[in-house]
Amino acid sequence: MTAAVVLRRAVPADARAAADVWLRSFDTSLPTVVRPRTDDDVRGYFRDVVVPLRETWVAETAGEGRGIVGVMVLNGDLLSQLYLDPEWRGRGLGDRFVSLAKERNPQGLTLWTFQVNKPAHRFYERHGFVAVEYTDGSGNEEREPDVRYVWQP
Template identity: 50%
Template sequence: MIRSVGLSSNGHVDSAAPRRAGSEDAQAVADLLIRSRRAAVDAIPAAVHPDNEVREWIRAVVIPEREVWLMENAGSRPLAVLVLDDDWVDQLYVDPAFTGRGFGSRLIEFAKSRRPAGLQLWTFATNTGAQRFYLRHGFSVAEATDGSGNEEKAPDIRFVWTAPP
């Protein structure tokens, strides 16, 4: 599988494929997730876990127990990460310096190819950009909650995608 992603002359992602992350990628995956969440502070609640706990969770749980896929630049720096947990899109983050260039779209379409029976995910009710993104990619709203079931205690929305017949 191709390891790196080239950018076209307009700064968008070319046709390179995602690469499965391994244990050696745990630090870079955690750094990308932390950096992306911080940059989205106006759209999503602040993280409830300190950075060291996030890094340990990525190393000990996410990488060994879930499917983690990376889009990287030519220097092997992760630009976007997708975490699949069964039929859940558990995490989808794009480096804040590279949003709007097609990385998220490539990864969500890749997730659909990995889970053709369907996908589901949660997004915060305040994250209207993510909601537009998922609706644009064929997801629909399945339910909305008051947030009492998530760690941030923030209202959220569950989206589902089912392949067309």
């Protein structure tokens, strides 16, 4: 049986767990992408910037052993982060997060993902996002070629 999962706004106490989801997901999904920041840098960024200054949502399991298993960050119409704990992929959490992002930004959304992340491309395209720009990665700190997606209602 799958534990119930609640989507809710992040609070300061969630920052470390949300960063840890990001770290596990990034390392599992993007093994060829070099992270320019240490784990502690990422945790500090979530603590000092992401949770207090962005519209940050978490997916939290209910009941015994509850914990954060997903994180989504909105910055205006930019869906800037959507990461799931690797063990929680394929259970509909990403779909729920994208639905929430569309509810929060009914006028449209944009996002960036790395070109090597083909599963993300398929996921976002399934949700109506269209690739509109490809870059050589010179605009991101990983220096990894990326693609910008747009969703318009």
